[in-house]
Amino acid sequence: DTAVSQTPKYLVTQMGNDKSIKCEQNLGHDTMYWYKQDSKKFLKIMFSYNNKELIINETVPNRFSPKSPDKAHLNLHINSLELGDSAVYFCASSQGQNQPQHFGDGTRLSIL
Amino acid sequence: QKEVEQNSGPLSVPEGAIASLNCTYSDRGSQSFFWYRQYSGKSPELIMFIYSNGDKEDGRFTAQLNKASQYVSLLIRDSQPSDSATYLCAPHNFNKFYFGSGTKLNVKP
Numbered sequence: 001d002t003a004v005s006q007t008p009k010y011l012v013t014q015m016g017n018d019k020s021i022k023c024e025q026n027l028g029h030d031t032m033y034w035y036k037q038d039s040k041k042f043l044k045i046m047f048s049y050n051n052k053e054l055i056i057n058e059t060v061p062n063r064f065s066p067k068s069p070d071k072a073h074l075n076l077h078i079n080s081l082e083l084g085d086s087a088v089y090f091c092a093s094s095q096g097q098n099q100p101q102h103f104g105d106g107t108r109l110s111i112l
Numbered sequence: 113q114k115e116v117e118q119n120s121g122p123l124s125v126p127e128g129a130i131a132s133l134n135c136t137y138s139d140r141g142s143q144s145f146f147w148y149r150q151y152s153g154k155s156p157e158l159i160m161f162i163y164s165n166g167d168k169e170d171g172r173f174t175a176q177l178n179k180a181s182q183y184v185s186l187l188i189r190d191s192q193p194s195d196s197a198t199y200l201c202a203p204h205n206f207n208k209f210y211f212g213s214g215t216k217l218n219v220k221p
Binding site: 098102106 | 156161207
């Protein structure tokens with residue numbers, strides 16, 4: 001069974017659309033994260049939730065909105081997509097905030 | 113100054129040699145240090161973590177930490193072609209998570 005699973009794996013859409021990416025972890029971890037990895041391979045944290053509470057909200061456009069219905073799920077909704085949003089988005093989880101993180105396979109978002 | 117500095121490489125080593133990957137970080141409050149391996153088109157996977165100054169060994173991998181110098185390294189002994197990947201250094205300070213852009217390692221058969 002996949003430990004951290006993201007859907008969809010690929011997302012191709014047009015500028016201006018709204019899209020969501022879902023993430024689920026079955027590791028029993030209490031902390032989940034969203035990262036963006038751009039074409040230069042920089043992995044940058046966007047959000048982190050601990051037991052459904054937002055604990056990290058980096059400088060990210062407010063078009064990005066995370067939602068955590070429970071501690072095993074962290075979804076990312078993006079409004080009014082822009083060309084610069086094209087990237088790979090990784091979900092991750094850990095047991096505690098300073099512990100090793102387990103990453104999902106990533107969602108490759110391409111904006112046309 | 114970047115939060116995490118890594119030589120982007122590529123670092124090329126012959127099979128069987130020792131690969132040495134280095135990382136410096138700027139946040140002196142960093143408490144936990146992680147090394148992730150990322151194959152092209154794949155997600156990062158944890159290789160090693162270290163919390164205290166000194167060395168930590170796990171199989172062919174050794175992580176070294178020097179907090180005074182703000183330096184962390186990863187040694188890979190008996191390098192294999194399957195070790196060819198990008199290695200990301202990731203210091204963490206409670207709610208601050210930093211990732212380097214990685215060093216690309218090529219192990220030549």
